[in-house]
Amino acid sequence: MAGTKVTMTISDGLYSRTQKLIEAGLFPSFEEIVEYGLRRALADSAAIQGSRVIAIQDLRRPDLRLTAPLYVTVEPGEAVVVTNSDLDTFGYGETEDEAIADFCECVAESYWELKEEQDNLGPHLARIWAYLSRIVVEE
């Protein structure tokens, strides 16, 4: 893998426990565990920086309109991620604006696809459609 080579010393106990994870097949290599740990630390750091909730009032499309504000969580990190858990939908991008645009596109795709199959949905998607069909109208 391209990147910076790092040499490190860890305790015998930590090494032994790490080896057990590899032997158990949870990770294929020591490098992957270290990379996982570093990425987790970065994610935690983003969480400390704080996510925030904003209201989206426009789906940025001519064919669909929101009847009420849609509250989303904006999370900083490796990518900016915009999420609405009621819709089980997220969008992402390098900037908040890109992430919101991506999110709106995913919401619109869900609207049209769930509408088409509204009488044949499993329980999870039926619940999402019930909410989505209340807050989105066609123009």
Add this chain to the structure above:
Amino acid sequence: MQLKKREAEKVLTKLQMRVKSTHHKTGTFLYEGKPILRARVSFGKGDVPGNVADKLRGQLKLNEQQFRELVRCPIGYEEYVEILKAKGYIGDA
């Protein structure tokens, strides 16, 4: 967990996600013809950012170990269906 783009694509192929159009960003997991879940299927250029892979894992209703096993291969379509049944996303009927 960090996810390479080809790993994400392999997972979604393995789960036989239905994508209505090649430009769509989301797809549908079907069981016996019934739409059960929707998840992200398009990830742009490069590897999938770690926090985005976490969101995909959430949409697939898997814990970290199950998601890792899905990526590494032990979990296939049938095993995934059993997980969703156990979590109540797929009914018995």
